[in-house]
Amino acid sequence: MAVHYANTVTAAGMSKNLHVIASDEYEGRETGKKGQKMAAEYISARFKAAGIPPYKENTYYQEYPLNMVMPGPAEITIDSKKYTGNKDYYNFPGLSEQTIETKDILFLGYGIDQENYSDYKGADVKGKTVMILPGEPYSKDSISYASGKKTASLWSTYGRLKIETAREKGVGALLIVVDNIEKEMLNNKKRLEAPSLKLDLDKKEMPVIYISREMANEILKKKTIDKTKKKISKTGKSQQTVVKKDIVIAMRNTVQKIDAENVLGYIEGTDLKNELVVVTAHYDHLGKDGNIVFNGADDDGSGTVAVIEMAQAFAKAKREGHGPRRSMLFMTVSGEEKGLLGSSYYTEHPVYPLASTVCDLNIDMIGRVDEKHTGNPNYIYLIGSDKLSSELHAISEKSNKTYENLELDYTYNDEKDKNRFYYRSDHYNFAKNGIPVIFYFNGVHADYHKETDEVEKIDFNKMEKITRLVFFTAWEVANRTDRIVVDSNKK
Ligand SMILES: [Zn+2]
Incomplete structure (x- = not known):
């Protein structure tokens, strides 16, 4: 039949x-x-x-x-300095409309969380503003601490993994440092300029903001990023830095x-x-x-x-x-x-x-x-x-x-x-x-x-x-x- x-x-x-x-x-x-x-x-x-x-x-x-939701950057102020959207930082359309205000910023290395290596270890990130780097750490023999091999792990190849992890940990706002912001914005031009469709506007979701290396260096002390990378590479241990800075991230949407x-x-x-x-x-x-x-x-x-x-x-x-x-x-x-x-x-x-x-x-x-x-x-x-x-x-x-x-x-x-x-x-x-x-x-x-x-x-x-x-x-x-x-x- x-x-x-x-x-x-x-x-x-x-x-x-x-x-x-x-x-x-x-x-x-x-x-x-x-x-x-x-x-x-x-x-x-x-x-x-x-x-x-x-x-x-x-x-x-x-x-x-x-x-x-129409495209448009969030507003970001750090210690009363106002940064410029689509220049110092960018975000994809569709961030939840909300204002997030925290008294400090946690720099958590690469934002990786797995058994043998965790940038989150011991950190209280609930509701906090967290800054992370792209990619993953390698030893001086070019072995990734995340994959244990010369090849990159999901933390580098699957862009959303770090975002999903931060969300699961209850992070308030996530800042991801990008090395070449102009290039990244050009690569993502279509997605940045198209409106975003959302089912539910009431659901408040963790904002994800991509910030330039320059902006990250202003937030942290000079050379913190380079020093952190070096130390992790040498020891295979995560490094955390807390900076006392008032940060306000505000999002207003046209819908x-x-x-x-x-x-x-x-x-x-x-x-x-x-x-x-x-x-x-x-x-x-x-x-x-x-x-x-x-x-x-x-x-x-x-x-x-x-x-x-x-x-x-x-x-x-x-x-x-x-x-x-x-x-x-x-x-x-x-x-x-x-x-x-x-x-x-x-x-x-x-x-x-x-x-x-x-x-x-x-x-x-x-x-x-x-x-x-x-x-x-x-x-x-x-x-x-x-x-x-x-x-x-x-x-x-x-x-x-x-x-x-x-x-x-x-x-x-x-x-x-x-x-x-x-x-x-x-x-x-x-x-x-x-x-x-x-x-x-x-x-x-x-x-x-x-x-x-x-x-x-x-x-x-x-x-x-x-x-x-x-x-x-x-x-x-x-x-x-x-x-x-x-x-x-x-x-
Ligand atoms: Zn399909």
Whole structure:
């Protein structure tokens, strides 16, 4: 039975839909903009044509409010000297509106925190202003104290790790020293000048400010940075400096209210209908820049049309008396490229209880081949499948062995992998709520987040095989008698 309906998932069907939503007319589907609304309408029309009724009166949309925060620097005063934004320092748009005032500044070396080396050791950082350096310390033999090897650790390669660590420690405000501020600002021009979309303005978050080496040297005593670096390099021990200075960081935002939509195709189950299996993909992308349209055919037009295709297959099964025992939600979300906003809103305002949500199968980029697999399109990276449920992992493996025989590549499932993909797409909002997930992903390629991510480059036959694998896994999870167990909590 499963095979019969899996065969209705076709390359041709996905190609037809992707040629529409990844066309220039859809203007790169940026969240809150015209192209995103057009895509939402198109997806709804496909659900309707498949005979799926709207999940609530007359609409497939879960609409959610967003705040568009305009770019602009914070105001920073230190001992009554006012510094100049976008010259002495910069910050990305979207800092929480607040004023942070502290009586001293803690210089905590590199801002690293791990067992054998911690810049935070013994420091009381709660609510404090903390200053840190980029990178990590090396011994005179060029061995990193953080990685224990000549190669850099995540502390250098994954920029957000230091920020996440400071946030977890309850730091009030984080100052990150940059060596060449003009160059950094130029590198980040687009992000610095674009408005930021936020779900919640009331949530106060730790501001992150990037400050010039000159500004850092003014705050600290002369040569403190160089001396600190040298001492750490020599001893392998962290160095902390406290400077008695009044610092005031004030943020005032200009905000515009907009709306965005998730599109929900709900298929009610039979005898186990109170449990829900979710399949997701994000349909938003980066929009356009002047005349250049970022069509996002792979990211994530590919996942979007895969979700449509599977919804059609399950709807057909139901029409013919073979509908799933558990209910199914085929959800394309927006706001992913702006920070997983649509899926975050959904998991905070779920339409069906999260406690009854069995799993989320998330598809984000399945139409291309990465460098590692050149000439071998029959692979897919799976991320997260074993992290919460060993049964989900086993079902996924068995579905593949029985039906598709793809090479399942678990490289990115490794917690130590520097790309941290597990945290970077919509499934994570489900996983952090204890819901088992699988993330299907073909890896990045030269056209990733470029205007050259075009539909002509998509391999639809590859997509068909992967989408069928997701279909078989979903079919088994939705139809088996026992709900899959949550039996582990790996990172
Ligand atoms: Zn994506």
